[in-house]
Amino acid sequence: MSTENLLAKMTAHGIQISGEGFGGKVDISCTDVAAACAGMREPVYMLMLLKFCADKAAAKPMQIYIAQLMHKENPAMPLARCMDLALVVLVQEVGGYICKTCDGTGRARYAVCRGCKGSGKADISQRERARLVGIDESTYRRSYAKLVEAWAAQAGQWESEGLRHVWRQCRGAA
Numbered sequence: 254m255s256t257e258n259l260l261a262k263m264t265a266h267g268i269q270i271s272g273e274g275f276g277g278k279v280d281i282s283c284t285d286v287a288a289a290c291a292g293m294r295e296p297v298y299m300l301m302l303l304k305f306c307a308d309k310a311a312a313k314p315m316q317i318y319i320a321q322l323m324h325k326e327n328p329a330m331p332l333a334r335c336m337d338l339a340l341v342v343l344v345q346e347v348g349g350y351i352c353k354t355c356d357g358t359g360r361a362r363y364a365v366c367r368g369c370k371g372s373g374k375a376d377i378s379q380r381e382r383a384r385l386v387g388i389d390e391s392t393y394r395r396s397y398a399k400l401v402e403a404w405a406a407q408a409g410q411w412e413s414e415g416l417r418h419v420w421r422q423c424r425g426a427a
């Protein structure tokens with residue numbers, strides 16, 4: 254399991270950062286996260302607010318941010334379609350579903366959970382993704398699945414960056 258996954262043990266609308274391997278455990282409130290977010294670059298900041306502060310106002314700007322980058326890389330793809338795909342990325346990355354095998358911890362039976370490979374998250378089905386975009390599943394799989402995966406991975410990296418930042422701040426304050 255990656256350091257970031259290890260650090261992040263999320264509760265519904267907040268964050269609990271468990272510093273296994275870092276010597277300690279810190280319970281961090283949304284206010285702490287928001288305060289610690291100062292100085293983060295834009296996508297990281299938005300994602301942290303959205304994910305850990307349940308700041309719904311951050312959802313739209315985040316969606317637009319991803320959609321615009323997507324559109325820039327794929328100019329042939331209409332911006333409206335990019336918006337729909339960006340939504341799928343956010344639902345997967347932010348909403349997600351908690352892995353039932355490990356209850357979101359990423360670990361089961363003292364080992365990395367096999368159900369989610371340690372991420373603690375369960376994937377949203379391809380059919381659900383297609384429905385969010387408003388197209389049929391085979392079109393989604395053929396044309397967009399890879400793209401959405403790549404962007405979800407990108408969002409995951411932003412999250413890791415944000416968590417490392419928060420962790421450093423909270424360690425510093427303790």
Ligand SMILES: [Zn+2]
Nearest residue numbers: 352355366369
């Ligand atoms: Zn799992």
